[in-house]
Amino acid sequence: MTTTRSRQDRDPEAARSRDRYEPSTIEAKWQERWEREGVYRTPDHVPGKDNWYALVMFPYPSGDVHIGHWYQYAGADAHARFKRMQGYNVLHPMGFDSFGLPAENAAIASNIHPRIYTEANIANMRRQFRSMGAGYDWDRELETHSPEYYRWNQYLFLKLYKAGLAYRSRGFANWCESCQTTVANEQVLDGACERCGTTIVRREMDQWFFRITAYADELLEMDDLDWPNKIKVMQANWIGRSGGVDFDFDISEYGLAETRLTTFTTRIDTVYGATFVVLAPEHPLVEQLTQPEQRESVVGYVEQAARTSEIERTSTEREKTGVPTGAYATNPLNAERVPILVGDYVLATYGTGAVMGVPAHDDRDFVFAKKYGLPVRVVIAPDDWDGSDLEEAYLAPGTQVNSDEFDGLPSAESIERIADKIEAGQIGHRRVTYRMRDWQFSRQRYWGTPIPIIHCKSCGTVPVPVSDLPVRLPDEAEFKPTGRSPLADDPDFINTICPDCGEPARRETDTMDTFVDSSWYHLRFASPQESEAPFDPDAVRAWLPVHQYMGGAEHAVMHLLYSRFFGKALRDLGLVDFDEPFTRLFNQGLLIKDHRKISKRSNPLAPDALVARYGADAIRCYLMFLGPWDQGGDWSDDGLSGITRWLNRVWDLAVRDIAGLPEVGDPETERELVRAAHKTTRRAVLDLERFKFNTTIAALMELSGDMNRIWDRGSVTAAAWSDAIERMLLITAPLAPHIAEELWERTGHPFSIHNEALPGWDDELAADEVITVVVQINGKVRERLELPADVTEDQAFEAAFASDRVKSYLDGAEVVRRIYVPGKLVNLVVR
RNA sequence: GCCGAGGUGGCGGAAUGGUAGACGCGACGGUCUCAAAAACCGUUGGGCAUAACGCCCGUGCGGGUUCGACUCCCGCCCUCGGCACCA
Numbered sequence: 001m002t003t004t005r006s007r008q009d010r011d012p013e014a015a016r017s018r019d020r021y022e023p024s025t026i027e028a029k030w031q032e033r034w035e036r037e038g039v040y041r042t043p044d045h046v047p048g049k050d051n052w053y054a055l056v057m058f059p060y061p062s063g064d065v066h067i068g069h070w071y072q073y074a075g076a077d078a079h080a081r082f083k084r085m086q087g088y089n090v091l092h093p094m095g096f097d098s099f100g101l102p103a104e105n106a107a108i109a110s111n112i113h114p115r116i117y118t119e120a121n122i123a124n125m126r127r128q129f130r131s132m133g134a135g136y137d138w139d140r141e142l143e144t145h146s147p148e149y150y151r152w153n154q155y156l157f158l159k160l161y162k163a164g165l166a167y168r169s170r171g172f173a174n175w176c177e178s179c180q181t182t183v184a185n186e187q188v189l190d191g192a193c194e195r196c197g198t199t200i201v202r203r204e205m206d207q208w209f210f211r212i213t214a215y216a217d218e219l220l221e222m223d224d225l226d227w228p229n230k231i232k233v234m235q236a237n238w239i240g241r242s243g244g245v246d247f248d249f250d251i252s253e254y255g256l257a258e259t260r261l262t263t264f265t266t267r268i269d270t271v272y273g274a275t276f277v278v279l280a281p282e283h284p285l286v287e288q289l290t291q292p293e294q295r296e297s298v299v300g301y302v303e304q305a306a307r308t309s310e311i312e313r314t315s316t317e318r319e320k321t322g323v324p325t326g327a328y329a330t331n332p333l334n335a336e337r338v339p340i341l342v343g344d345y346v347l348a349t350y351g352t353g354a355v356m357g358v359p360a361h362d363d364r365d366f367v368f369a370k371k372y373g374l375p376v377r378v379v380i381a382p383d384d385w386d387g388s389d390l391e392e393a394y395l396a397p398g399t400q401v402n403s404d405e406f407d408g409l410p411s412a413e414s415i416e417r418i419a420d421k422i423e424a425g426q427i428g429h430r431r432v433t434y435r436m437r438d439w440q441f442s443r444q445r446y447w448g449t450p451i452p453i454i455h456c457k458s459c460g461t462v463p464v465p466v467s468d469l470p471v472r473l474p475d476e477a478e479f480k481p482t483g484r485s486p487l488a489d490d491p492d493f494i495n496t497i498c499p500d501c502g503e504p505a506r507r508e509t510d511t512m513d514t515f516v517d518s519s520w521y522h523l524r525f526a527s528p529q530e531s532e533a534p535f536d537p538d539a540v541r542a543w544l545p546v547h548q549y550m551g552g553a554e555h556a557v558m559h560l561l562y563s564r565f566f567g568k569a570l571r572d573l574g575l576v577d578f579d580e581p582f583t584r585l586f587n588q589g590l591l592i593k594d595h596r597k598i599s600k601r602s603n604p605l606a607p608d609a610l611v612a613r614y615g616a617d618a619i620r621c622y623l624m625f626l627g628p629w630d631q632g633g634d635w636s637d638d639g640l641s642g643i644t645r646w647l648n649r650v651w652d653l654a655v656r657d658i659a660g661l662p663e664v665g666d667p668e669t670e671r672e673l674v675r676a677a678h679k680t681t682r683r684a685v686l687d688l689e690r691f692k693f694n695t696t697i698a699a700l701m702e703l704s705g706d707m708n709r710i711w712d713r714g715s716v717t718a719a720a721w722s723d724a725i726e727r728m729l730l731i732t733a734p735l736a737p738h739i740a741e742e743l744w745e746r747t748g749h750p751f752s753i754h755n756e757a758l759p760g761w762d763d764e765l766a767a768d769e770v771i772t773v774v775v776q777i778n779g780k781v782r783e784r785l786e787l788p789a790d791v792t793e794d795q796a797f798e799a800a801f802a803s804d805r806v807k808s809y810l811d812g813a814e815v816v817r818r819i820y821v822p823g824k825l826v827n828l829v830v831r
Numbered sequence: 832g833c834c835g836a837g838g839u840g841g842c843g844g845a846a847u848g849g850u851a852g853a854c855g856c857g858a859c860g861g862u863c864u865c866a867a868a869a870a871c872c873g874u875u876g877g878g879c880a881u882a883a884c885g886c887c888c889g890u891g892c893g894g895g896u897u898c899g900a901c902u903c904c905c906g907c908c909c910u911c912g913g914c915a916c917c918a
Binding site for chain 1: 832833834835836837842843844845849850853854855856857869870871884897898899911912913914915916917918
């Protein structure tokens with residue numbers, strides 16, 4: 001067999017040791033050389049090249065680049081390398097999101113300082129990223145826990161604070177008992193802490209907020225974002241814009257300061273069906289409206305509600321409860337007096353914290369009214385309604401009834417007419433509300449960015465002067481969580497002087513949510529050493545917005561929304577001049593194993609051991625070969641052998657001795673080789689652009705099989721063979737950077753393949769000479785014809801009719817229609 | 832409940848109106864070997880079959896559009912992800 005001839009020709013032992021693919025040897029060698037020669041160092045400008053910012057979400061330094069990280073970072077690296085070989089000046093930076101609770105918790109558990117713990121983890125992960133062969137520019141690495149980074153968190157916070165986009169407010173916050181800190185709404189999943197799963201309780205306290213709601217409408221504008229639709233939908237749902245009407249009931253009969261009780265509804269067309277009003281237990285008027293006879297039950301109910309956890313209160317499964325206040329509200333439209341109740345299915349934080357109860361046209365009001373015997377009045381008649389009682393609330397549009405002058409109108413029209421009337425009568429107005437709340441970002445923990453604020457008895461809340469930044473996190477601190485920030489127990493930290501009046505004052509002791517760090521890190525990567533500003537405007541102009549952002553979908557309404565908000569706020573502050581930070585976004589899927597998520601504890605898969613055994617290139621390629629990157633992958637240990645075989649074959653093909661190839665090749669075989677190489681190039685380049693690594697590798701596998709067969713015929717020239725090998729290596733380079741580099745050198749090319757351009761392709765050379773044309777009879781494949789690629793329609797039909805097989809189907813039948821798809825098929829419709 | 836993605840051989844997957852199952856794993860058979868491993872070659876959706884030439888069925892289920900449907904439309908079922916008393 002010719003395949004092994006070149007090896008057998010030489011001294012077998014020596015040849016084997018020289019020519020065998022040994023990933024561990026070559027990978028270390030090239031990683032060292034790439035670094036030494038600064039192959040991936042990225043200047044801001046390279047003459048003749050466009051810039052491409054390929055950013056992958058940076059990791060929290062847990063200490064280990066686990067296989068799920070590999071899945072993410074290997075794919076992102078391959079795509080960045082691909083763009084680089086397309087001729088872009090590519091910025092593909094890496095850093096660490098290194099503030100946060102795990103380090104602090106580990107510090108408490110093992111009595112190591114979070115900084116020591118974090119920095120050890122970073123060192124290990126940096127080593128692991130190197131072993132992956134990722135093409136990062138390590139000169140641009142950033143770590144968010146370094147004062148050089150977080151001082152700019154503080155700086156940007158002060159900018160936002162002065163612009164009124166950051167504020168402190170007292171209210172009910174999401175408190176995690178286990179993490180001993182508050183968390184933002186976005187960080188509560190199913191009523192539990194996103195990080196640890198502990199049930200969140202509400203706790204009233206002073207907290208810091210970013211006014212993200214000021215940008216709610218602009219954040220909904222996502223048409224120009226080349227993002228997965230899924231993420232856009234999730235963000236739109238999270239923001240939850242709904243237009244409706246604030247409608248005032250009259251409560252002047254109680255002689256209170258407030259003469260009106262404002263409710264919010266999106267269904268003002270149903271207002272004539274309001275038979276009661278429900279207040280949230282926290283509504284400020286509950287206290288004043290409650291009548292003496294009801295006081296005891298209302299107070300009991302409100303206390304009970306306060307003790308109920310958020311998760312329980314917002315469960316749709318739970319039976320709706322409420323108590324009457326004994327007070328009544330008058331509907332100004334029809335002068336009807338309806339009872340006011342308190343019910344905890346009404347949320348204090350949405351709309352006005354009060355709703356009009358329209359049981360006929362709202363599911364929740366319906367069950368509530370049935371339970372408490374409140375009247376149900378139909379005001380929107382279904383098309384076929386016979387006037388009988390409803391079995392359930394009718395939510396669809398219909399015809400207005402029991403609604404004074406609006407009777408007979410379609411509800412779609414009356415919804416506007418009634419709103420007009422309310423606005424004209426000054427008993428309410430149209431309003432837009434949002435589900436999204438402001439971003440609560442203060443945390444009562446140590447390992448984060450101190451909020452640069454000083455509380456002064458006489459001057460109030462005073463920002464730390466920019467010249468005093470950074471407010472450093474004290475190195476020595478007692479980390480044990482007590483429900484307030486550990487910084488509060490550090491006298492050296494809290495005691496300071498008011499910058500305004502010079503009197504003794506106290507520092508703010510809360511630290512920032514780590515999502516603040518990641519809301520602008522993409523800007524910092526443009527000029528990570530910049531010491532006079534958070535970023536150098538010229539560098540930002542050179543790189544931003546990010547051309548291609550890559551990362552998991554789990555950040556849809558956290559990081560990705562916060563970053564967009566920061567971008568818009570910084571734009572309005574004049575710090576950047578673009579609207580969106582991430583032009584294109586690609587979400588890789590989840591890597592699973594045995595139908596379960598791979599996790600450190602329950603389903604481990606240690607990459608270091610795999611790399612030692614199979615090499616980084618094999619692991620990278622295997623992860624990319626599992627399936628389409630956006631759909632995630634299903635790891636199985638067995639599958640690796642396919643990739644290993646392929647890499648061995650690539651090696652074997654490339655190191656063959658081409659000296660023995662003929663001077664003049666067989667033209668047909670040569671064309672075949674050229675065709676295979678150009679076809680593969682086309683497939684690979686188009687697929688890599690779309691992150692279809694799996695089909696790129698499949699194409700390369702086919703090429704290696706084709707080349708192996710062609711070699712065996714011994715009839716191609718060295719030039720043709722070498723050109724095909726070159727193409728194969730160049731396309732392999734973004735996927736398996738080490739083996740490609742090694743073979744590039746062994747085939748006589750100068751360092752480095754990663755500075756080369758991807759090959760182009762020629763559609764004519766890639767075109768088949770003979771094509772298979774399928775002949776269908778009534779849509780069923782009955783014959784396959786090998787015809788010249790330039791076959792005409794007439795010739796194709798002629799060939800079809802000449803086929804004995806086809807004839808047998810046409811016997812005694814009449815061809816009533818013929819369809820021709822050029823280069824593909826002929827379909828004969830017979831009767 | 833609402834929104835989104837998906838459902839294709841034993842397994843991972845390919846093909847988005849035109850040859851279903853590319854590529855790979857696994858399995859089976861073979862070459863090489865004392866043997867094994869590796870490597871290489873071949874077979875591999877199911878059924879029928881006069882075994883040759885073939886035929887039928889087949890992409891979650893039921894309909895539809897079309898000369899032709901994994902692909903488009905309608906109605907279901909299931910899996911995964913997100914949201915969920917937001918008035």
